[in-house]
Amino acid sequence: MQDTRLGYRPINRRLMWWMMGTTSITLVAACAFFVFYDTQTGKRAMVDKAEMLARVVAINSGAALSFHDARAAHETLAGLAAADEVIAAVIYDASGQPFASHQNASGAAGGLAAPPAEAPGHRFQDGDLHLFHAIAFLDEDVGSVYLRLDASELAARLAWFLSVAVLLILTSACVSAIASARLRRQIVEPLEALVESSRAISDGDLSRRVLVSTQDEFGSLAETFNHMTAGLRNLVDQARQSIRELASVSRGLQERGAGLFRESRRQAGATGEVGHSVSRMITSIRDVNTSVEQLAETSHETSTSILEMDVSISEIASNMDQLTSAIDNASAAVTQLTSNIDEIVGDVQRLHAAADLSAGRVRELTSSVAQIAANAGESHALSESSRKEASQGMAAVSDTIEAMGEISSSFGHLRQRVARLADKSESIDEVVQVITGVAEQTGLLSLNAAIIAAQAGEHGTAFSVVADQVSALADRTRRSAHEIADLIDAIKEDTTAAVHAMQEGAAKVERGVERSHAAGEVLGQIIEKTEVSTNRVREIVESTARQSDDLERVDRAAREVQQIVRQINQSAHDQHAATGEIVEAVEHIRKLGGAVRGATEEQRRGSGHLTRAATHVAEMASEIAEATRAQQGSSEIIRHALRVFTEVAEETLRGAEEINASVAALSERATRLENEIDRFKID
Amino acid sequence: MGERPGRVRCALCLLAVLLGGAAMPESGDAVAARADFLLKFARLVEWPAGAQPVPEEPLVVGVAGDAAAAQAISQALAGRMLDENPVVVRRVASAGDVAGCHIVFLTSERDEASILAAAREHAALTVGESDGFAARGGVINFYEEDEALRFEINSAAADRAGFAISSRLLRLAKLVGEP
Numbered sequence: 001m002q003d004t005r006l007g008y009r010p011i012n013r014r015l016m017w018w019m020m021g022t023t024s025i026t027l028v029a030a031c032a033f034f035v036f037y038d039t040q041t042g043k044r045a046m047v048d049k050a051e052m053l054a055r056v057v058a059i060n061s062g063a064a065l066s067f068h069d070a071r072a073a074h075e076t077l078a079g080l081a082a083a084d085e086v087i088a089a090v091i092y093d094a095s096g097q098p099f100a101s102h103q104n105a106s107g108a109a110g111g112l113a114a115p116p117a118e119a120p121g122h123r124f125q126d127g128d129l130h131l132f133h134a135i136a137f138l139d140e141d142v143g144s145v146y147l148r149l150d151a152s153e154l155a156a157r158l159a160w161f162l163s164v165a166v167l168l169i170l171t172s173a174c175v176s177a178i179a180s181a182r183l184r185r186q187i188v189e190p191l192e193a194l195v196e197s198s199r200a201i202s203d204g205d206l207s208r209r210v211l212v213s214t215q216d217e218f219g220s221l222a223e224t225f226n227h228m229t230a231g232l233r234n235l236v237d238q239a240r241q242s243i244r245e246l247a248s249v250s251r252g253l254q255e256r257g258a259g260l261f262r263e264s265r266r267q268a269g270a271t272g273e274v275g276h277s278v279s280r281m282i283t284s285i286r287d288v289n290t291s292v293e294q295l296a297e298t299s300h301e302t303s304t305s306i307l308e309m310d311v312s313i314s315e316i317a318s319n320m321d322q323l324t325s326a327i328d329n330a331s332a333a334v335t336q337l338t339s340n341i342d343e344i345v346g347d348v349q350r351l352h353a354a355a356d357l358s359a360g361r362v363r364e365l366t367s368s369v370a371q372i373a374a375n376a377g378e379s380h381a382l383s384e385s386s387r388k389e390a391s392q393g394m395a396a397v398s399d400t401i402e403a404m405g406e407i408s409s410s411f412g413h414l415r416q417r418v419a420r421l422a423d424k425s426e427s428i429d430e431v432v433q434v435i436t437g438v439a440e441q442t443g444l445l446s447l448n449a450a451i452i453a454a455q456a457g458e459h460g461t462a463f464s465v466v467a468d469q470v471s472a473l474a475d476r477t478r479r480s481a482h483e484i485a486d487l488i489d490a491i492k493e494d495t496t497a498a499v500h501a502m503q504e505g506a507a508k509v510e511r512g513v514e515r516s517h518a519a520g521e522v523l524g525q526i527i528e529k530t531e532v533s534t535n536r537v538r539e540i541v542e543s544t545a546r547q548s549d550d551l552e553r554v555d556r557a558a559r560e561v562q563q564i565v566r567q568i569n570q571s572a573h574d575q576h577a578a579t580g581e582i583v584e585a586v587e588h589i590r591k592l593g594g595a596v597r598g599a600t601e602e603q604r605r606g607s608g609h610l611t612r613a614a615t616h617v618a619e620m621a622s623e624i625a626e627a628t629r630a631q632q633g634s635s636e637i638i639r640h641a642l643r644v645f646t647e648v649a650e651e652t653l654r655g656a657e658e659i660n661a662s663v664a665a666l667s668e669r670a671t672r673l674e675n676e677i678d679r680f681k682i683d
Numbered sequence: 684m685g686e687r688p689g690r691v692r693c694a695l696c697l698l699a700v701l702l703g704g705a706a707m708p709e710s711g712d713a714v715a716a717r718a719d720f721l722l723k724f725a726r727l728v729e730w731p732a733g734a735q736p737v738p739e740e741p742l743v744v745g746v747a748g749d750a751a752a753a754q755a756i757s758q759a760l761a762g763r764m765l766d767e768n769p770v771v772v773r774r775v776a777s778a779g780d781v782a783g784c785h786i787v788f789l790t791s792e793r794d795e796a797s798i799l800a801a802a803r804e805h806a807a808l809t810v811g812e813s814d815g816f817a818a819r820g821g822v823i824n825f826y827e828e829d830e831a832l833r834f835e836i837n838s839a840a841a842d843r844a845g846f847a848i849s850s851r852l853l854r855l856a857k858l859v860g861e862p
Contacts (some may be wrong), residue, residue, distance in 0.1 A: 063851040065724060068831065072855050138726050 012127065014037040015188070015462070031165030038161060040153045046085075046129055047122050053083060057145045061100070062137030070100050077102035085153070086129060090114040090146040091135070092614045099143060117144055127152050135517045178341035187462055190218035194225060194466050202473055217463065218522040223469070225268035230440055232477070235435050241482070242428045243673045246491070249421050250667040253498075254660075256414050261660050263407050265653060272646070273396060279639070280389060287382060288650050294375060296370050308361065359538075359555070359562050366551045373544040376471035376537050382635060383534035409597045411506040417621050425488050432485045448472035487497040487669055494665060501658050508651050515644055522637055536623060543616060550609055557602065714752075716789075716832045719761035724823060725765050725786060727852040731845030734753060734786050734806030742768040743783055745775035745807070747798055748790030756788060781805050788812075795819065803844050817842060817859045822846060822857075835859045 057076055062073035077100055080086045090101040096117035115130075122131040129149040135142050148531050190212045197210045206229055212222035449467035453460030725742060729735075738744045742765045746753040757772040764770065773784060777794060779786055781801035789795060789811040799820045802809045809821045816824040817837040822844065824835050836856040842847050 063727075063855050067720065067855050067856050069833075138723065 015607065016177065017184055019180055020173050020176040023176050024169055024511045027165070028174055029163070031168065035158060035161045035165065039154065040585065041443050042157060043124065043129075043151075046149060046151060046154065047131070049085075050122065050129055050131045050147050051133065053086065054131055054147050055144050057089065057091070057147070058133055058135040061145065062135050062142055065091065065099060065135055065142040066140070068278040074102070076100075079482035080147075082105070084151045087150050088114075088146075088148040091143060092117040092146070093143040094141060107225065115146065117130040117146070124151055126156060129467075157468060189220075190214060191223070191462055191466055192522070194218070195469065197225065197229075198466075198469050199475055201229060201232070202476060206236055217456070221449065221463075221466070224445060227411045228438070228445070231438055232435075235431060235438065239428065239431050239435070240674075240678070242424060242431060244419065246424050246428065247667070247671060247674045249417055249424065250669075253414065253417050254664060255420070256417065256530065257411060258660065259410060261657060263403060263410065266403060276352055279300055284338060292556055298372055298375070299499055301368060319369060321454045321536045359559060364554065366548070366555060369544055369548050373541060373548060376541040376544055380534060380537040380541060383530055383537055387527055387530040390523050390530060394520060394523045394527065397516050397523060401513055401516045401520065404509050406514060408513070411502050411509065414503050415506070418495050418502065419497050422499075423493065425492045425495060429485065432481050432488060435484070439481055442474035442477065444472055446474055461649055484676075485671070491669060497658075509537065547609075703836060706842045713832065714755045714825075715759050717812070718756055718763075720834065721760070721786065721788065722763065722770070722830065724808065724810065724852065727849035728808055728841075729847035729849075730785070730808070731806045733734050734785070734845075736765075736768050739767050741771040743771050743773055743774045743785050744774070745780060745784035746790065747775035747780075747787060749794055750791035756790070781807055788818070789821070792816075806845060808844075808846060809840075818861055820861065822848075823856070826857075833857065837861065 057080070060079070061073045062075040064076065077089050077091065080089050080102055081104060084104070086104055088103045091099045093099040098114045101114050118132045120132050120134045122129060125131075126444070127150075129147075129151050131147045131149070133145045135144055193212055194210055198210045198514050200208045206227065210222040210225050212218050265518060274659075446467045449470060453464035453467050485625070556639070686806045700806045706826075721744065722824050725736075730739075744760055753774060757774075760770050760772050762770070773780065775781060775784065775787060775798065778797035778801035781798060782805050782807065783805045787798060787802045787810070788806045789798060789809065792813050794814050795811075795813075795816075796819075799809055801807075807821065808823070810825070811817070811821045812825040814826070817835045817840070820837070822837055826833050826835060834856050836848060836853060837859050838848065838853065839860060
C-alpha cells in the first residue's frame with residue numbers, strides 16, 4: 001500500500017482524487033461560466049437601463065437645450081432622483097459646456113465635478129458606469145447627457161456568486177470524500193485484501209486465505225482465489241517433496257561420485273606404481289639379458305679355449321708318444337741319440353712353451369669360469385629379485401582387479417540411483433505440467449475476470465486491476481514452472497549424460513578388469529619363467545663350481561707338467577752336456593713319459609669334462625638368453641598392457657571427474673530448487 | 684500619453700468658442716434669438732388643415748409694428764430655410780396684409796386687435812413681444828426673465844385658431860389664459 005511509484009497509487013486514493021478532481025473542475029468551470037455570464041448580463045442590463053434613462057433625459061431635455069431653458073433641464077434631471085443607482089447626471093450643450101447637472105443624495109457627499117463632454121458611449125470605471133448620450137432636437141444635435149451609475153451592486157453580486165461557488169466546491173469535496181470512503185469500504189477494502197493476499201502468495205506464502213464476506217463478485221473472486229491458492233499449495237507441497245527426494249538422491253550421488261573419484265584416483269595411483277614396478281622389472285630383465293649374453297659369450301670363449309687346450313693336450317699326447325717311441329728308439333739307436341737329444345731338447349722346449357701356454361690358458365679358463373660363476377650368481381640374485389618384483393606386480397594387479405570390482409559395483413549403485421533420479425525427474429515434470437496447467441487456467445480466469453470487470457463498467461475498473469495482478473501472478477507462476485521444467489530438463493540431460501558416463505566408465509572398468517586379468521596372467525607366466533631361469537642359473541652356478549674344481553685340478557696338473565717339462569728341459573740340457581747320463585735319463589724320461597701319459601690322459605679326460613661343462617654352460621646361457629628374450633617380450637606385453645591400463649585408469653578418473661561435476665551441478669540445482677520451493681510457505 | 688486629455692480638452696474648448704461665436708446669438712442679440720425661436724416655433728406647431736406650409740414653397744413671416752424692429756427681424760430672418768422651405772419676410776402694415784402669412788410677428792401693440800382677428804381668419808400663427816399679448820388673444824408671446832428669453836403660450840387661443848402646439852414647447856412655456 002505504501003508503494004508510491006508514479007502511476008501506482010492505491011485505487012481508493014485514485015478514486016477519491018478522480019472524484020474530487022472532476023467534481024471540483026466541473027464546479028469551478030460551471031461557477032466561472034455562470035459568474036462571467038451573470039456579470040456580463042448584469043453589465044448589459046445596467047448599460048441598457050442607463051441608456052434608457054439617458055434616452056429619456058435626452059428626449060425630455062432636448063427642447064430645454066434648444067430653447068436654452070436651464071430650469072427645464074434641471075427639472076428633467078431632477079426626475080432621476082427616483083433612480084437610486086444614478087450617482088450623477090450632467091447635460092452639456094452643443095458646445096460641450098455643462099448646461100445642467102444633478103447629483104443624487106448618495107453621490108452628493110463626494111461633490112463630484114462634471115467631467116468634460118465625450119462622444120457617445122459607455123465605460124465601467126472606478127466601480128461605476130459612465131455613459132454619454134447625444135441629445136437631438138428637431139433633427140439637430142443640441143448637446144449630450146452624461147450619466148454615472150453605481151455598479152457596486154454588480155461587484156457585490158460577483159462576490160456573492162464567488163462565495164456561493166466556494167461553498168459549493170467545498171460541499172462537493174466533502175461529499176466526494178464521504179462517497180470515496182463508502183466506496184473504499186465497499187470495493188477497495190476487499191480489493192486491498194485480495195492484493196495483499198496476492199502479494200503474500202507471490203512472495204511464496206501460500207498459507208494465506210482471502211477473507212471477503214460479501215456475496216458479490218468480490219466474494220466469488222476471493223473464493224476462486226482461495227481455491228487456486230489451495231491448488232498451488234498442493235502442487236508446491238508435491239513439488240517440494242519431489243525436490244527434497246531429488247536433493248537427497250543428488251547428495252547421495254555426489255558422495256558416491258566422490259567415492260568413485262577417490263577409487264579412480266587410487267586405481268590410477270596403483271596403476272602408476274605397477275607401471276613403475278614393471279619398468280623396473282623390465283630394466284632388471286634387460287640387465288639379466290645383458291649379463292646372460294655376456295655369460296654366453298664367456299662360455300663360448302671358455303669352450304673355445306678348452307677345445308684349443310684339448311688340441312694342445314692331444315698334441316702333447318702325440319708328442320709324448322713320439323717321445324716315448326723316441327726313447328724306445330734311443331735305447332736301440334744310441335748313435336742317433338745326440339741328434340735325437342737335440343730334437344728332444346727342441347721338442348722339450350716346444351713342450352715347455354706349450355705347457356706354459358696351456359697353463360696360461362688354463363689360468364684364463366679358471367678366471368673365466370670364476371667370472372661365469374660370479375655372473376651366474378649375480379644373474380641368480382637378479383632373477384630372484386625380478387621374481388619377487390613380479391610377485392609384487394601380481395599382488396598389485398590383484399589389488400587393481402579388486403578395486404575395479406569395487407568401482408564396477410559402485411557404478412551399479414550409481415546407475416540405479418541415477419535411474420531413480422530420472423524417474424523422479426519424470427514425476428517432477430508431471431508436477432510442473434500440472435503447475436503450468438493451473439497457471440494457464442488462472443490466466444484464463446484472470447481474462448474472464450477482466451471481461452467481467454469490463455462489463456461492470458466503472459465499478460469494474462478497480463477490479464480489472466486485480467484481474468491484471470492475478471494475470472501477472474499466473475504469468476509468474478507459469479514462468480516459474482517453465483524454469484522448473486528447464487531445470488528438470490537440465491537435470492535429465494545431466495542424468496542421461498551421467499548414465500552414459502557411468503556406462504562408459506563401467507565398460508572401461510570391465511575392460512580394465514579384463515586387462516588386469518591379462519596382466520596378471522602375463523605376470524604369472526613371467527614368474528614361472530623367472531623361476532625356471534632361476535633354477536637354470538642355479539644349475540649353471542653349481543656346474544660352474546664343479547668346473548672350477550676340475551679346472552683347479554687341471555691347473556695343478558698343468559703346473560706339474562710345466563715343472564716336469566722344465567726338469568726335462570734341464571735333463572735334456574744335462575744330457576746334452578753329459579751323454580752318459582742319457583740312458584738313465586731316458587729311462588727316467590720313459591718313466592716320466594708314462595706318468596706324463598697318464599697325466600695327459602687324465603687331463604684329456606678332464607678337458608673332456610670341461611668341454612662338456614662349457615658346452616652345457618653355453619647351452620644354458622643361450623637358453624637363459626632365450627628365456628630373458630621371452631621375458632623381455634612378455635615385459636613389452638606387460639608394458640603395453642600397463643599403458644592401456646593407465647589410459648583406462650585416466651579415462652576412468654576423467655569419467656569420475658565428469659560424473660562428479662555433473663552430480664555436483666545436479667546437487668547444486670537440486671539445492672537451488674529446494675531453496676526456490678522453500679520460499680513457498682504452505683502452513 | 685499623459686498630455687492627450689489636456690490637449691483634447693483644449694481643442695474642445697477652442698471648438699466650443701468658435702461654434703458659440705458662429706451659431707449662438709449673444710444674449711444681447713435679442714433679435715437674432717427671437718428669429719431663432721420663431722423658426723423653432725414653426726417646427727413645433729401644427730397649422731390647421733389647409734394652412735400648412737406646402738413643401739418647397741416659401742414660409743411667409745409677416746412682421747407688424749415698429750418699422751425699426753420689423754427691419755431688424757426681417758434682416759435676421761432673410762435668406763434662412765425652415766427644412767425645405769425658404770423663409771420669406773413680409774411687412775404687415777395693416778390687417779389686410781395678414782393674408783398669405785404663415786406667421787405674423789407683432790413687435791408692438793399697434794393695430795393689434797385687427798391683426799389678431801385677421802390672423803385668426805387666415806390661420807396665421809401670432810407671436811408678439813409685448814406684455815399681456817398672450818392674454819389679449821395672441822398665441823405666443825416673448826418675455827425676458829433673468830436676462831434669458833422666455834415665452835408664454837395661450838393654449839386656448841391656439842385651440843381656437845386650430846393650432847396644435849407640441850407638448851415639448853408647451854412644457855417650456857408659461858401658459859396663460861384670457862381674463
